[in-house]
Amino acid sequence: QEIFHLITQVAKSNANVLLLGESGTGKELVANAIHYNSLRANKPLIKVNCAAIPETLLESELFGHEKGSFTGAYVQRIGRFEEADQGTILLDEIAEMSPYLQAKLLRVLQDGRFQRVGSNKEWRTRARLLAATNRDLEKEVENGRFREDLFYRLNVIELYVPALRERREDVLPLANLFVAQLTNHRARFSA
Secondary structure, eight states: OOOHHHHHHTTTTTOOOEEEEOTTHHHHHHHHHHHHSTTTSOOOEEEEEETTSOHHHHHHHHHHETTTSSOOOOOOEEEEHHHTSSEEEEEETTTOOOOOHHHHHHHHHHHOOOOOOOOOOOEOOEEEEEEESOOOHHHHHTTTOHHHHHHHTTTTEEEEEOGGOOOOGGEEEEEHHHHHHHTTTTEEEEE
């Protein structure tokens, strides 16, 4: 209930949100709820898993590229920040991002500007950023693996999504929901 209360408050804001919690706790569901309860709900929600895209392609994925800017760039491609303009972009597994891309992301957060790979032209985005990670970003900063200035830009609002073992009272309602969904409401748990 505390998370739901925070979501309704956070959704009204345009501030960046850092979603923290272990894998599988529902950080992406929280991001969905923030977006769909915001004034941006009718705009795109774009999700990028930073760990699932090779570092060499992540820059192009985020910012786009111009035709011929690298081998295999046969056509111009807009990036995810451009797609998310006026909507929301979720950068999942943000701690996996290289220092080079962290610096480029910092610039986008500072003034909303970026360049497509292979272009000198600046583009602008007004996307709201949500970032998620299962790592302790403060430790990543201390160990020099994550930029401190980027951490503070991301961490305007921090939401911790607790693991199920931290909220055992939710086990039975979730189990009931899953049984109902899986059996088309034809089965339930006995007392």
